[in-house]
Amino acid sequence: MLHHMDWDSADDVLEVLTDEPLRTSESRQSKPRTSNISEAEFSCHCCYDILVNPTTLTCGHNFCRHCLALWWESSHKNECPECREKWEGFPKINILLRDATEKIFSEVVQRRRAEIQANTKISRSLLSFQRYGDKLGRSRTSQNKGAGFFFSGVLTALTCVVVSTTVN
Numbered sequence: 001m002l003h004h005m006d007w008d009s010a011d012d013v014l015e016v017l018t019d020e021p022l023r024t025s026e027s028r029q030s031k032p033r034t035s036n037i038s039e040a041e042f043s044c045h046c047c048y049d050i051l052v053n054p055t056t057l058t059c060g061h062n063f064c065r066h067c068l069a070l071w072w073e074s075s076h077k078n079e080c081p082e083c084r085e086k087w088e089g090f091p092k093i094n095i096l097l098r099d100a101t102e103k104i105f106s107e108v109v110q111r112r113r114a115e116i117q118a119n120t121k122i123s124r125s126l127l128s129f130q131r132y133g134d135k136l137g138r139s140r141t142s143q144n145k146g147a148g149f150f151f152s153g154v155l156t157a158l159t160c161v162v163v164s165t166t167v168n
């Protein structure tokens with residue numbers, strides 16, 4: 001206990017003696033330093049820019065939706081561009097991440113969105129990626145729900161026919 005206090009007070013003295021100018025410059029630097037970290041954290045590993053419509057894959061990696069669409073179109077593979085893990089189903093936009101990047105880097109995101117919309121090649125691959133997702137979703141629902149609804153519909157129609165014929 002005593003020992004710990006000694007160490008603490010020695011540290012305080014050291015700070016007062018040597019760190020006075022250093023500490024003020026550190027606190028001045030702390031703001032830009034955290035924003036630097038965020039920028040790296042919120043950047044896409046395909047284009048190395050701020051994520052636009054960040055899309056999370058099964059492996060947990062995030063990419064701009066258009067970067068992923070371009071990669072998917074050129075590689076013809078459902079694989080993560082970074083770790084090559086296959087993704088399941090149709091990758092969705094990470095809404096939390098999208099809203100956060102749009103708030104923090106609103107200027108960059110707006111500029112990049114305009115660039116993406118103006119680029120016909122990117123818009124086209126985004127569209128075909130979306131179509132691929134729609135097809136996946138449709139085949140899945142028709143396999144599970146659609147088939148069941150169809151058969152129950154046929155059954156009720158048949159029982160109606162049976163009932164009406166027996167009554168007549």
Ligand SMILES: [Zn+2]
Nearest residue numbers: 044047064067
């Ligand atoms: Zn990107």
Ligand SMILES: [Zn+2]
Nearest residue numbers: 059061080083
């Ligand atoms: Zn990955």
